[in-house]
Amino acid sequence: xVAHAIRLVSWAALAFLLLPLVVLxxxxxxxxxxxxxxPQGLTLAWYGQMLGDPSYVSAFATSxxxxxxxxxxxxxxxxxxxxxxxxxxxxxxxxxxxxxMSPLIxxxxxxxxxxxxxxxxxxxxxxxxxxxxxxxVIILPFVLRTVLPQLTEDQRSLEEASADLGGRPLTTFxxxxxxxxxxGLVSGAIFAFISSWINVELSIFNTTAELTTIPVxxxxxxxxxxxxxxxxxxxxxxxxxxxxxVLLDLTIGLDVLSERRR
Amino acid sequence: MTTSILxxxxxxxxxxxxxxxxxxxxxVEQGEFIALLGPSGCGKTTLLRCIAxxxxxxxxSISIAGEDVTALAPYHRPLNTVFQNYALFPHMxxxxxxxxxxxxxxxxxxxxxxxxxxxxxxxxLTGFADRMPARLSGGQQQRVALARAIVNRPKLLxxxxxxxxxxxxxxxxxxxxxxQLQEKLGIAFLFVTHDQEEAMSMAxxxxxxxxxxxxxxxxGPDIYRKPATRFxxxxxxxxxxxxxKRAGEGGFTLFDGAVSITNxxxxxxxxxxxxxxxxxxxxxxxxxxTGFVTVLASVEDIVxxxxxxxxxxxxxxxxxxxxxxxxxxxxxxxxxTVHAGFRSTDVHIIAEQAP
Amino acid sequence: xxxxxxxxxxxxxxxALFFAAFFIAPMMVVLIASFTTPEGAPTLANYFRxxxxxxxxxxxxxxxxxxxxxxxxxxxxxxxxAWYLVRIVNWAPWRRACxxxxxxxxxxxxxxxxxxxxxxxxxxxLVNDTLVSSGLIERPMRFLGTELGILIGLVYIxxxxxxxxxxxxxxxxDPALEQASADLGAKPFETFWTVTFPLSLPGLxxxxxxxxxxxxxxxxxxxxxxxxxxxxxxMLIFQQYSSVFDFHYGGxxxxxxxxxxxxxxxxxxxxxxxxxx
Numbered sequence: 049x050v051a052h053a054i055r056l057v058s059w060a061a062l063a064f065l066l067l068p069l070v071v072l073x074x075x076x077x078x079x080x081x082x083x084x085x086x087p088q089g090l091t092l093a094w095y096g097q098m099l100g101d102p103s104y105v106s107a108f109a110t111s112x113x114x115x116x117x118x119x120x121x122x123x124x125x126x127x128x129x130x131x132x133x134x135x136x137x138x139x140x141x142x143x144x145x146x147x148x149m150s151p152l153i154x155x156x157x158x159x160x161x162x163x164x165x166x167x168x169x170x171x172x173x174x175x176x177x178x179x180x181x182x183x184x185v186i187i188l189p190f191v192l193r194t195v196l197p198q199l200t201e202d203q204r205s206l207e208e209a210s211a212d213l214g215g216r217p218l219t220t221f222x223x224x225x226x227x228x229x230x231x232g233l234v235s236g237a238i239f240a241f242i243s244s245w246i247n248v249e250l251s252i253f254n255t256t257a258e259l260t261t262i263p264v265x266x267x268x269x270x271x272x273x274x275x276x277x278x279x280x281x282x283x284x285x286x287x288x289x290x291x292x293x294v295l296l297d298l299t300i301g302l303d304v305l306s307e308r309r310r
Numbered sequence: 311m312t313t314s315i316l317x318x319x320x321x322x323x324x325x326x327x328x329x330x331x332x333x334x335x336x337x338v339e340q341g342e343f344i345a346l347l348g349p350s351g352c353g354k355t356t357l358l359r360c361i362a363x364x365x366x367x368x369x370x371s372i373s374i375a376g377e378d379v380t381a382l383a384p385y386h387r388p389l390n391t392v393f394q395n396y397a398l399f400p401h402m403x404x405x406x407x408x409x410x411x412x413x414x415x416x417x418x419x420x421x422x423x424x425x426x427x428x429x430x431x432x433x434x435l436t437g438f439a440d441r442m443p444a445r446l447s448g449g450q451q452q453r454v455a456l457a458r459a460i461v462n463r464p465k466l467l468x469x470x471x472x473x474x475x476x477x478x479x480x481x482x483x484x485x486x487x488x489x490q491l492q493e494k495l496g497i498a499f500l501f502v503t504h505d506q507e508e509a510m511s512m513a514x515x516x517x518x519x520x521x522x523x524x525x526x527x528x529x530g531p532d533i534y535r536k537p538a539t540r541f542x543x544x545x546x547x548x549x550x551x552x553x554x555k556r557a558g559e560g561g562f563t564l565f566d567g568a569v570s571i572t573n574x575x576x577x578x579x580x581x582x583x584x585x586x587x588x589x590x591x592x593x594x595x596x597x598x599x600t601g602f603v604t605v606l607a608s609v610e611d612i613v614x615x616x617x618x619x620x621x622x623x624x625x626x627x628x629x630x631x632x633x634x635x636x637x638x639x640x641x642x643x644x645x646x647t648v649h650a651g652f653r654s655t656d657v658h659i660i661a662e663q664a665p
Numbered sequence: 666x667x668x669x670x671x672x673x674x675x676x677x678x679x680x681a682l683f684f685a686a687f688f689i690a691p692m693m694v695v696l697i698a699s700f701t702t703p704e705g706a707p708t709l710a711n712y713f714r715x716x717x718x719x720x721x722x723x724x725x726x727x728x729x730x731x732x733x734x735x736x737x738x739x740x741x742x743x744x745x746x747a748w749y750l751v752r753i754v755n756w757a758p759w760r761r762a763c764x765x766x767x768x769x770x771x772x773x774x775x776x777x778x779x780x781x782x783x784x785x786x787x788x789x790x791l792v793n794d795t796l797v798s799s800g801l802i803e804r805p806m807r808f809l810g811t812e813l814g815i816l817i818g819l820v821y822i823x824x825x826x827x828x829x830x831x832x833x834x835x836x837x838x839d840p841a842l843e844q845a846s847a848d849l850g851a852k853p854f855e856t857f858w859t860v861t862f863p864l865s866l867p868g869l870x871x872x873x874x875x876x877x878x879x880x881x882x883x884x885x886x887x888x889x890x891x892x893x894x895x896x897x898x899x900m901l902i903f904q905q906y907s908s909v910f911d912f913h914y915g916g917x918x919x920x921x922x923x924x925x926x927x928x929x930x931x932x933x934x935x936x937x938x939x940x941x942x
């Protein structure tokens with residue numbers, strides 16, 4: 049009885065999760081000049097239109113480069129900070145890790161506004177660098193959160209063994225430490241990349257008509273017009289996300305909810 | 311004839327084609343202490359879980375005190391379990407853990423608490439009531455698990471390797487306490503273990519399991535002296551397993567005919583196996599022993615472990631191990647030829663099963 | 666000791682400086698701005714303006730009401746869904762597919778997800794079409810520009826957080842504990858209520874707090890689904906910074922939101938802690 053009720057609620061919830069994604073991808077294939085779901089006729093014309101519009105292409109490029117560079121910087125910062133926090137005791141260690149984690153609980157609108165105000169004081173506004181520093185701040189916690197728990201005490205003895213066998217610190221890091229934290233690093237970096245790639249609240253303060261990311265461009269557009277091109281752009285991001293996730297599942301495995309029953 | 315506390319008949323259970331239990335029959339009587347002994351994967355835990363109700367057997371029936379419980383859910387069975395890693399509720403205090411059973415059986419809170427305190431006294435944990443389980447030592451956690459399982463006075467207590475998480479010294483102490491508690495309460499204990507010494511020292515009867523089947527049921531010393539199978543001989547204690555050939559009525563030869571003995575209890579089987587315990591094998595350097603059958607052997611290896619030692623001997627292609635005194639060992643040298651002997655009554659002959 | 670100091674400085678120095686420059690300093694600037702006049706004189710006027718303006722109270726009330734409702738609905742749907750995925754689904758491929766379905770929305774922009782609902786919830790959208798043709802309602806309902814529309818959008822976006830948090834907690838509950846409970850005579854619902862649920866509570870609280878914080882500070886979803894009819898607090902902040910350009914007042918709004926959110930979260934955390942002991 050109860051199990052049936054739970055099943056029904058769950059199927060409804062799963063349908064609820066699936067519906068908007070199906071609608072978006074479906075509506076982007078419509079042959080009509082207005083949004084229609086179910087699509088009337090099938091065409092990829094809207095995708096063609098999107099790709100023919102240089103402003104979309106450049107927004108996609110900006111988003112991708114921004115997310116990639118921000119992730120790279122965040123990974124470098126997070127790993128070196130994690131090593132300091134996990135391996136050494138020093139005054140200010142706890143505050144440091146708390147400050148590095150706190151962007152997770154800060155409303156992005158507040159942080160975006162703060163960076164805009166501060167940036168206008170120091171001349172860092174509406175530029176790629178202005179976007180970059182903000183993105184690094186908000187995505188660094190994702191990497192730190194997954195890397196820090198993997199720098200365990202067991203590992204320290206592996207590092208000591210490596211040093212004992214003559215490994216210099218950098219050799220030890222690349223040959224011993226890095227392989228051990230690889231899975232945390234990869235999943236943290238992916239979440240970091242995605243968080244940067246989909247961000248609106250922070251980016252919106254520092255974008256211009258020429259320099260814009262794809263989510264911000266969509267946001268500004270959707271508020272005034274709705275047409276199948278928008279659905280095509282959205283549909284493309286859904287497809288990209290789905291492909292990334294399936295790849296993730298196949299490589300590092302996403303079956304986080306499987307129970308270890310005896 | 312009185313009704314058995316537990317009666318399992320024809321129990322079978324398989325997981326994905328692998329038979330974990332094959333046609334198990336087992337009776338446990340009122341107040342008995344039974345050890346379910348066997349190597350890991352032998353089916354002993356599966357059997358326990360079928361009895362507790364966490365697994366449904368594919369075939370067979372289980373009765374407790376005459377009542378068929380095969381179809382009953384665990385919470386309707388009149389038995390309790392001490393789990394392997396204790397399974398104490400981490401979000402409840404010690405006394406709440408112990409009072410959990412009485413509360414579920416409908417006892418009012420005050421009454422349940424009183425009974426829980428009593429059970430804690432019984433296992434020697436007076437004053438620990440308000441601690442959280444995570445703040446107890448392994449031994450203390452084990453006692454809480456025990457108190458929680460006996461507070462409802464079940465007819466049968468199942469214990470799933472309850473001592474395996476304790477260190478050796480503590481384990482010996484807890485073994486004695488557990489045995490005393492069992493005698494005091496008069497509850498039948500069904501105790502799963504892979505440790506033969508533990509089984510020998512605690513149980514009234516041992517149920518020896520291997521590959522989903524019961525190899526032998528009996529008192530510990532009986533299984534030791536008269537193992538029914540090669541597995542039983544090998545698993546309980548050390549054993550010399552020697553090929554035996556039939557030589558006429560009641561006569562047998564060992565070591566390719568080098569030694570002849572008589573034996574009245576040997577089974578009628580094509581292939582026979584003789585079992586001689588190492589402590590029954592004596593070693594002398596110069597002369598034959600009276601009353602013993604002897605064979606010439608060379609000393610291959612000597613292991614000295616303090617109170618006694620083991621000597622590995624080779625004779626006519628067979629290995630023979632002798633457990634002997636430090637005194638005897640001190641006179642031996644590697645490679646020397648000695649006389650090894652044993653009484654023919656010390657040879658227990660069984661049928662060698664096809665592997 | 667000196668050697669290890671140098672190592673720590675080499676490792677943590679750059680990240681720490683970066684955060685000081687681009688996280689702490691900006692937040693300090695906002696904090697200071699919120700307590701000063703445009704001329705730079707210290708003042709509490711910005712906060713008094715918020716405190717004594719009933720419009721702000723209305724917006725705060727709407728924001729936190731939507732946040733609370735989102736959290737409650739997400740918990741009510743998310744807990745059973747997590748239970749279903751962890752305890753009921755036996756077939757691993759199906760569970761994997763479900764987890765992927767849960768994670769895909771997390772990997773797509775709020776815009777895209779909200780946009781999907783704009784299409785679905787419109788006057789002639791699929792939801793209204795279905796409801797009208799099934800005879801449940803006579804005329805199309807207005808979703809866009811209502812709290813219900815925002816609620817649907819936010820629940821949709823935040824549901825995965827609850828499911829993943831609760832699911833993780835449920836998967837970690839040692840099955841032996843539930844068996845011990847049954848062994849001691851507890852019927853399935855008693856076992857759930859006395860053992861499983863309390864053990865999943867920390868995960869549930871963590872997920873609920875996360876959802877509440879994200880719902881209260883959400884900007885994009887309410888902005889798109891409100892159609893300009895409903896204002897939530899983050900929109901006020903955004904207006905001050907993007908069109909009014911009053912950084913002092915905007916700063917006070919930002920700090921107010923931050924403090925209120927953290928305070929509510931801390932209270933919820935306390936309650937959760939007490940219950941789980």
